[in-house]
Amino acid sequence: MELSAPPERRVSGDLAMWCFILAELAVFGVFFLAYAWARRQQPALFAAGQxxxxxxxxxxxxxxLLAGSAAMLAALSAFSAGRQRAGRRWLALTLLAGGGFLGLKGYELVGKALQGITLSSNDFWMFYLSLTVFHFLHVVLGMVIVAAVWRLARNGRYTPESMDEVETAAAYWHMVDLVWLLLFALVYVAR
Structure with missing residues (x-):
């Protein structure tokens, strides 16, 4: 009796993107730790800001962002089933969700600026603006990556056997989503 070889195990997407994601998570982790430390030092200031x-x-x-992540998962599923048109539609919905996020976050940030809130207002607002703008820029990059994948998908580039770029875009998009969930909980919700 001949034993079959175990299935090949691999990391989805591009290894370089995973290294980038880990580096970005480390940067956000340091930001979150600094925020928590400053909050512990100035609880009244942070409570007032929140x-x-x-x-x-x-x-x-x-x-x-959760809807965008669900759409990205649906795109992966569609491309892995060979459904190109459905995959492109799901990517477009991911972009729409990201665009909605950027519009609402931009509106919120402009409102803070019109109130005279800047990085030098106090420690809470410095962290709030730094974290949310840094995350905002990550959403912009995520949309650029997803848009590039969508553009390549228009030519039927992705097959169930060749989806590295879609997997790479999904990994980055989910990282952006994860960071927002932590940021939302830490900055907006935790009192």
Missing amino acids: GELELGLPTLNTLL
């Missing part, structure tokens, strides 16, 4: 934050738009943004 008290000025509305939860409506950030909650909607959370739902948008």
Whole structure:
């Protein structure tokens, strides 16, 4: 009796992107630790700053990013089943969710700027602006990556056997989503 070889195990997507994702998670991790330390040192200041934050738009943004991640998973599933058109539609929905996030977050940030809130207002606002703008830029990069994959998908590039770029885009998009969930919980919700 001949034993069959175990299935080949591999990391989905591009290894370089995974290294980049780990580096970005480390940077956000340091940011979150610094935020927690500063919050512990100045609880009244941070409580006052958080008290000025509305939860409506950030909650909607959370739902948008979760919807974008669900759409990205659906795109992966569609491409792995050879359904090109469906995969492209799901990628477009991911972009739509990301665009909605950027619009709402931009609106929120402009509102803070119009109130005179800057990085030098106090430690809470410095962390709030630094974290949310840094994350905002990551969403922009995620949308550029997804848009590039969508453009390549228009030519039927992805098959069930060749989906590295889609997997890479999905890994990055999910990292952006994960970071937002942590940021949302830490900055907006935890009191």
